Amino acid sequence: MHRARCKLPMAVARALSEQPQLIAAATELFYARDSLQTKVCQRMGRFPPEPSAMVSVRFNRVQYAKLVSQNVRPPAVFELPSVDSPDYKASILGMKV
Numbered sequence: 001m002h003r004a005r006c007k008l009p010m011a012v013a014r015a016l017s018e019q020p021q022l023i024a025a026a027t028e029l030f031y032a033r034d035s036l037q038t039k040v041c042q043r044m045g046r047f048p049p050e051p052s053a054m055v056s057v058r059f060n061r062v063q064y065a066k067l068v069s070q071n072v073r074p075p076a077v078f079e080l081p082s083v084d085s086p087d088y089k090a091s092i093l094g095m096k097v
Contacts, residue, residue, distance in 0.1 A: 001058050001059070001060060002058070002059045002060065002061055002064045003056050003057070003058055003059075004056070004057055004059060004064060004090075004093055005054055005055070005056055005057075005089075005090040005093075006054070006055055006056075006057045006090055006093045006094035006097055007052050007053070007054050007087060007090045007091045007093075007094035007095075008052060008053060008055055008057075008094045008097060009051070009052050010051050010052060010053055012097065013052075013053045013055045016055070016057060016097075017055070020058060023057060023058065023059060023063060023097070024063060026097050027059070027063040027066055027067055027097070028066075030066075030067065030070065030096055030097070031066040031067070031070065052094070054087070054090060057093075057097065067093060067096045067097070068093070070096065072095075072096065074092075074095055075095075078095055080092065080095075
């Protein structure tokens with residue numbers, strides 16, 4: 001298993017702490033998304049990015065690779081730290097989850 005820091009909305013962090021197996025579904029849905037699903041996700045209505053928490057999430061290697069390999073433009077409501085920030089990768093990964 002692989003552990004990675006992710007900056008997640010509080011509701012997502014809470015759900016993953018109670019049911020860590022949900023990461024498999026979240027990863028697969030993100031990886032297999034289509035253009036319509038991407039438009040819905042851009043609004044981030046169900047899981048707004050703030051308030052958020054920095055948490056450690058367990059992935060298997062394939063789940064982690066699927067998320068990291070996908071290039072995605074951040075939604076307008078999602079504020080990323082600068083590329084030089086130590087929290088940048090955690091923020092990108094959390095946005096994908």
